[in-house]
Amino acid sequence: MNDAAQALLTGLNEPQRQAVEHAGSPLLIVAGAGSGKTRVLTHRIAYLLAERGAHPGEILAITFTNKAAAEMRERVEGLIGPRSRAMWVLTFHSACLRILRREAHRLGWKPSFTIYDTDDARRLLTQIVKDLGLDSKKHSPRWLAAEISRLKNELIGPDRAAAAADDARAALVADVYAQYDERLRLAQAVDFDDIIGATVKLFREFPEVARSYRLRFRHVMVDEYQDTNHAQYTLVRELVGTGDDKSELCVVGDADQSIYAFRGATIRNIIEFERDFPDAKTILLEQNYRSTQTILDAANGVIRNNTERGREKRLWSDEGTGSAILGHTGDNEHDEAAWVAGRIDELVDDKETSFGDTAIFYRTNAQSRAFEEVFVRRGIPYKVVGGVRFYERKEVRDMLAYLKLTANPDDTVSAMRVVNVPKRGVGDRAVAEVEALAARLRISFPAALHRVDEAPGVSGRARTGIKRFCEIVDEATALAGTAPPEEVLDKLIADTGYLEGLEQSTDPRDEGRVENLQELVAVAHEFTEQVVRGTVEDDEAELNADVPSFLEHVALVSDADSIPDPEAEEGGVVTLMTLHTAKGLEFDTVFLTGLDDGLFPHERSMNKPGDLEEERRLAYVGLTRARKHLHLTRAGTRNIFGQPEYYAASRFLAEIPGDLVKWSESAPPPRVVKSKSPSFGQPIVVRNAADVPALDVGDRVSHDKWGLGRVVELKGAGPRAQARIDFGDGEPKWVILRLAPISKL
Ligand SMILES: Nc1ncnc2c1ncn2[C@@H]1O[C@H](COP(=O)(O)OP(=O)(O)OP(=O)(O)O)[C@@H](O)[C@H]1O
Numbered sequence: 001m002n003d004a005a006q007a008l009l010t011g012l013n014e015p016q017r018q019a020v021e022h023a024g025s026p027l028l029i030v031a032g033a034g035s036g037k038t039r040v041l042t043h044r045i046a047y048l049l050a051e052r053g054a055h056p057g058e059i060l061a062i063t064f065t066n067k068a069a070a071e072m073r074e075r076v077e078g079l080i081g082p083r084s085r086a087m088w089v090l091t092f093h094s095a096c097l098r099i100l101r102r103e104a105h106r107l108g109w110k111p112s113f114t115i116y117d118t119d120d121a122r123r124l125l126t127q128i129v130k131d132l133g134l135d136s137k138k139h140s141p142r143w144l145a146a147e148i149s150r151l152k153n154e155l156i157g158p159d160r161a162a163a164a165a166d167d168a169r170a171a172l173v174a175d176v177y178a179q180y181d182e183r184l185r186l187a188q189a190v191d192f193d194d195i196i197g198a199t200v201k202l203f204r205e206f207p208e209v210a211r212s213y214r215l216r217f218r219h220v221m222v223d224e225y226q227d228t229n230h231a232q233y234t235l236v237r238e239l240v241g242t243g244d245d246k247s248e249l250c251v252v253g254d255a256d257q258s259i260y261a262f263r264g265a266t267i268r269n270i271i272e273f274e275r276d277f278p279d280a281k282t283i284l285l286e287q288n289y290r291s292t293q294t295i296l297d298a299a300n301g302v303i304r305n306n307t308e309r310g311r312e313k314r315l316w317s318d319e320g321t322g323s324a325i326l327g328h329t330g331d332n333e334h335d336e337a338a339w340v341a342g343r344i345d346e347l348v349d350d351k352e353t354s355f356g357d358t359a360i361f362y363r364t365n366a367q368s369r370a371f372e373e374v375f376v377r378r379g380i381p382y383k384v385v386g387g388v389r390f391y392e393r394k395e396v397r398d399m400l401a402y403l404k405l406t407a408n409p410d411d412t413v414s415a416m417r418v419v420n421v422p423k424r425g426v427g428d429r430a431v432a433e434v435e436a437l438a439a440r441l442r443i444s445f446p447a448a449l450h451r452v453d454e455a456p457g458v459s460g461r462a463r464t465g466i467k468r469f470c471e472i473v474d475e476a477t478a479l480a481g482t483a484p485p486e487e488v489l490d491k492l493i494a495d496t497g498y499l500e501g502l503e504q505s506t507d508p509r510d511e512g513r514v515e516n517l518q519e520l521v522a523v524a525h526e527f528t529e530q531v532v533r534g535t536v537e538d539d540e541a542e543l544n545a546d547v548p549s550f551l552e553h554v555a556l557v558s559d560a561d562s563i564p565d566p567e568a569e570e571g572g573v574v575t576l577m578t579l580h581t582a583k584g585l586e587f588d589t590v591f592l593t594g595l596d597d598g599l600f601p602h603e604r605s606m607n608k609p610g611d612l613e614e615e616r617r618l619a620y621v622g623l624t625r626a627r628k629h630l631h632l633t634r635a636g637t638r639n640i641f642g643q644p645e646y647y648a649a650s651r652f653l654a655e656i657p658g659d660l661v662k663w664s665e666s667a668p669p670p671r672v673v674k675s676k677s678p679s680f681g682q683p684i685v686v687r688n689a690a691d692v693p694a695l696d697v698g699d700r701v702s703h704d705k706w707g708l709g710r711v712v713e714l715k716g717a718g719p720r721a722q723a724r725i726d727f728g729d730g731e732p733k734w735v736i737l738r739l740a741p742i743s744k745l
């Protein structure tokens with residue numbers, strides 16, 4: 001064995017080493033949390049290259065979140081250097097998208113097809129419910145979306161759904177499903193579930209295509225295998241194959257951490273791996289390297305109560321007993337949050353932890369608010385993962401809808417969204433007329449907008465508005481052919497008059513909206529730069545600094561991606577997130593909050609044993625994220641619609657051996673409050689193009705919020721002028737001069 005390979009094996013225990021060295025038959029690694037599953041995957045990748053002569057291009061490693069994929073890429077690069085760039089270390093969705101973009105023509109799609117996210121899909125369903133004359137209260141788009149998603153995750157198409165429908169409800173779902181798919185097709189769009197389903201379809205209908213990918217990816221690896229659904233499982237099977245040319249498969253997972261049943265995940269895939277792949281080998285890992293024995297004992301105490309568990313595992317740790325788990329029952333949710341804040345200050349002051357190594361978990365997003373309030377007051381830097389996410393904000397979505405139209409002229413949902421945004425006199429009636437025209441000509445809605453003259457019922461005012469809309473989109477489309485995405489966005493923001501609208505608004509929230517648009521342009525610019533520098537994940541330079549690549553990048557950004565990099569800021573920031581986003585991550589200090597029965601376990605899960613077990617797995621995931629300091633808190637009383645409601649302690653607490661937890665009597669005394677009040681900034685000003693300050697590189701400027709800075713780079717002119725300014729606090733920031741509250745010194 002060569003030295004590089006040898007070095008990879010040291011620092012692994014015996015079963016881990018076996019897993020890394022195993023060759024040939026399919027390999028399953030089942031093991032509890034923190035036992036090094038992900039570590040085995042990354043070392044295996046490096047070992048394949050170092051010892052078994054694999055080429056980076058032959059490796060496909062799949063995981064569930066972009067954050068996890070990025071982390072895996074980083075770890076592999078740490079082991080083997082820049083050669084890792086040619087590897088596909090991706091989420092299921094991005095791997096499939098890459099394949100689909102290349103092969104779309106075989107399925108009769110244009111390569112520029114659009115991705116509809118949850119919100120787009122729901123809008124389309126709302127439209128269909130309306131068109132079919134259904135009662136949207138009885139058949140909510142949300143419910144229909146969930147039903148259709150469930151069918152897609154099972155790889156059941158509209159025809160099969162219709163054939164299998166044995167009651168009126170199922171028949172109705174099948175009907176809507178058929179309509180929905182047809183409209184997606186007309187709009188040249190796919191939803192999230194389709195991304196996987198269509199790739200399976202591609203492989204099944206074109207075996208030679210499947211074979212070409214199989215011959216390319218000789219090694220396929222899947223992390224968090226317990227969370228695969230049927231479609232993803234099938235995809236893996238098709239990709240790996242069963243014949244003589246099959247590739248090597250290695251999956252790792254933990255049945256106790258399966259928490260995505262609502263997306264069709266089934267632990268069947270892990271439990272029956274040996275049946276699905278008859279010559280499979282299974283390796284168990286039992287040593288946990290993450291947590292103290294105390295934390296493990298607590299986690300084991302809880303998960304032991306599940307009946308559906310797959311293989312029995314006995315996790316142990318060498319880290320010693322460590323400190324006791326601390327518990328606190330608040331008087332209400334504010335008291336709970338205050339105790340958490342006090343404890344964080346204490347640990348940070350004692351240098352036991354840093355903000356960046358601290359996480360707060362809760363069952364539902366709404367619980368973050370109480371923590372945010374007290375953190376702001378106490379000056380604890382924090383970041384919420386999830387909630388109203390940047391890409392879900394209205395103004396951001398509006399601009400992305402325009403941008404999508406420049407990439408896909410048939411994108412119906414986007415066109416409907418913004419044809420009258422900002423208002424240009426295109427009312428519901430005009431939209432209905434154009435829709436009728438589209439149906440008559442069998443073309444997409446935006447295509448029909450371009451032929452509005454053939455729709456006699458459209459009023460003169462609406463007609464003018466529609467023509468203006470088409471003009472804006474067409475001009476931006478032309479620009480998109482040659483310019484990077486931020487320029488196209490800039491032009492759209494200017495041409496649509498979106499900013500002027502916000503400027504005239506007296507709604508204080510519109511200030512934030514302007515900032516969000518500015519941020520969006522900055523995101524696009526950053527993307528372009530990364531592509532140019534080659535620091536975006538890059539397979540044979542398929543990502544370009546253009547609108548379609550940018551949209552793809554944006555579409556794939558998931559919650560977990562906004563988790564801050566602890567190195568980014570000294571000491572980092574505390575991360576607040578739901579238990580679902582916490583999987584695979586680890587932190588020195590963890591607060592598992594809201595342990596009130598009815599909240600966690602959630603009351604919806606209490607009547608079905610299967611659902612309760614899923615909640616318990618969620619608790620297990622939460623508990624096992626902690627390395628050293630674990631805290632369990634509850635509010636006892638919570639305000640629900642203004643009324644105090646009393647909650648009993650979560651039943652999971654009773655499952656933790658009592659001697660492991662030290663419950664506090666009262667909150668630690670409040671500490672000196674650091675001043676850091678939320679800023680309610682200046683009213684926004686959108687400058688006329690003529691008033692944009694003339695700047696040169698090197699000029700000193702003052703920004704209302706960020707203070708003094710120096711210009712390091714300039715681009716664009718007139719209304720689109722941007723400057724990159726170094727405020728001396730990390731990466732220089734890009735600002736749009738027309739928007740930024742900036743003056744030259
Ligand atoms: N043999 C080992 N020697 C030292 N550290 C190890 C070893 N194996 C794993 N670790 C460390 O233990 C921690 C947990 O490992 P890893 O994240 O790979 O576990 P996991 O099984 O994937 O956990 P999860 O189930 O939560 O995803 C990591 O910090 C990892 O570097």
Ligand SMILES: [Mg+2]
Nearest residue numbers: 037038223584
């Ligand atoms: Mg892992």
